Amino acid sequence: PLPLTIAIDGPAASGKGTLARRLADYYHLPHLDTGLTYRAVGHALIIHGLPLDNVSAAETAARQVDLGNLDREALSAHEVGEAASRVAVFPTVRKMLVDKQRAFAAQPGGAVLDGRDIGTVVCPDADVKLYVTASPEVRAGRRLRDIESRGGHADLSEILADIVRRDERDMGREDSPLRPAADAHLLDTTEMSIEAAFQAARTVIDAVL
Numbered sequence: 141p142l143p144l145t146i147a148i149d150g151p152a153a154s155g156k157g158t159l160a161r162r163l164a165d166y167y168h169l170p171h172l173d174t175g176l177t178y179r180a181v182g183h184a185l186i187i188h189g190l191p192l193d194n195v196s197a198a199e200t201a202a203r204q205v206d207l208g209n210l211d212r213e214a215l216s217a218h219e220v221g222e223a224a225s226r227v228a229v230f231p232t233v234r235k236m237l238v239d240k241q242r243a244f245a246a247q248p249g250g251a252v253l254d255g256r257d258i259g260t261v262v263c264p265d266a267d268v269k270l271y272v273t274a275s276p277e278v279r280a281g282r283r284l285r286d287i288e289s290r291g292g293h294a295d296l297s298e299i300l301a302d303i304v305r306r307d308e309r310d311m312g313r314e315d316s317p318l319r320p321a322a323d324a325h326l327l328d329t330t331e332m333s334i335e336a337a338f339q340a341a342r343t344v345i346d347a348v349l
């Protein structure tokens with residue numbers, strides 16, 4: 141297969157992670173969920189009881205992030221995602237993590253990366269860029285079903301408020317705000333199943349192969 145780099149960005153609970161995994165599987169490419177790298181930094185501060193605005197502690201944690209050792213399970217908690225978006229505003233932290241993400245993207249066969257700034261900052265020369273969105277209400281509903289399917293409970297209006305707050309922080313920060321790259325293909329999945337989103341993404345990708 142040809143070397144192929146696929147950059148996928150989008151807001152919280154947009155379905156970009158699920159899409160990235162399916163595409164990586166289908167095209168036999170390694171996949172990096174870059175959100176996990178920011179989560180690892182947030183998690184390190186939480187477990188050490190350090191405030192989330194402690195830049196030097198966040199830098200130390202970022203330096204120690206090991207892409208081969210990201211524990212999705214331990215990093216999946218809601219408050220870890222919240223902490224991740226707090227430490228993700230620090231340019232020095234971003235630079236350390238972006239260097240590691242670029243090294244991953246540089247694998248000879250290519251890779252799939254998903255996050256907030258892949259098409260704009262991490263892999264500006266990606267072969268394909270997708271920007272996945274859905275309305276905040278639909279994203280909140282998907283997140284709720286996700287939590288319930290794992291036996292959990294949550295309140296739809298609280299999830300929606302969290303999503304809106306996280307979007308504002310990620311789109312409003314100075315360094316690498318969430319936004320579609322100029323050459324990204326927009327995929328609005330508000331009225332799309334995951335299967336339909338996968339097929340739409342395949343159509344875009346197969347056109348460059």
Ligand code: C5P
Nearest residue numbers: 174175176178221224225228255256257
């Ligand atoms: O995608 P996920 O919810 O795991 O991301 C957690 C947080 O990490 C995001 O809200 C965002 O602030 C940050 N992030 C980022 N750049 C990325 C990936 C994630 O700033 N490429």
